[in-house]
Amino acid sequence: MSTPVRLLLCDDHAVVRAGLRALLSSADGIEVVGEAGSGEEALAVAGRVHPDVVLMDLQLGEGMDGVTATRRLTAGGPGGEGREVAPRVLVLTMFDTDADITRAIEAGATGYLLKAERPDELFTAIHSAASGRTALSAPVADRLLARMRSPHPTLSEREHEILGQLARGLGNREIARALFISEATVKTHLGRIYGKLGVETRSGAVAVAKERRLLQ
Structure with missing residues (x-):
């Protein structure tokens, strides 16, 4: 039996974290090893539990945002200390603007999912991220492709x-x-x-x- 993916949840809403933990408890091969309600807490908890993947929200209220936390985690911050590979970061958010997507990807996120995704798509994305494969929601992939095809935005x-x-x-x-x-x-x-x-x-x-x- 393969080792389960060690997952850290980071969202500033406790109810959302509880819902995700309950949902993920039904997923094969995924183990939630920690939770964080802020970017700062995500770095601290990751340094203790050494997750394979961090499921990261972008909007985290006051303090460090999800993009900054993602950059520090993927750059070998506290979550990567003592490990050969820093944790992968999979963004899970409600926002799909070009600015949010670009900032997250440039910060080192392995994937970008929207909270409207189906549970099975979330499970698959987590396993993909753990393996270093890119995981994108269909609308996000469409936006990235459109931007690549038309690098100069068309304004009305x-x-x-x-x-x-x-x-x-x-x-x-x-x-x-x-x-x-x-x-x-x-x-x-x-x-x-x-x-x-x-x-x-x-x-x-x-x-x-x-x-x-x-x-x-």
Whole structure:
């Protein structure tokens, strides 16, 4: 009988962790050896239990986020001390924006799953991650392929207009007034712009837009 995959759960919601532990107890070849509610705790617990795979949420409330924890774990941080191989990190999140996916993969995540996945797909992904194979949710794989095929994001006319206003240093209320739309609509468009450009801030969006000559 093969050795079970040693798994560490990291999610800032105790109810989610309890649900995952209960779910994974029915999976063959997977043993939950620890839990963590923050990035800092994940590093500390990994240093003690030496998991094969860390199931990592990205949004962890205050303190260290999932991306930073992933980078430190895969770089041979506390979870890798005394081991020839650092633990694999499998992201399990609700967020599938280009920015989140890119940051997680660049930080060293072996896989990226959405919480809408079926249990059997999660089990398979955990075993794949333990073996060093990439595991991606279908929507995530689609987004990565689309980005590879079209490295320069296509912005809508309205998104170009809002990006131009951002470059002028206008706030959401000022942009809304200038374009005769609501602030809520501005926020929605900004979220899409950030996702397409793979950024998280206004200044980041403007910098990438200038670099790619997206500003009129």
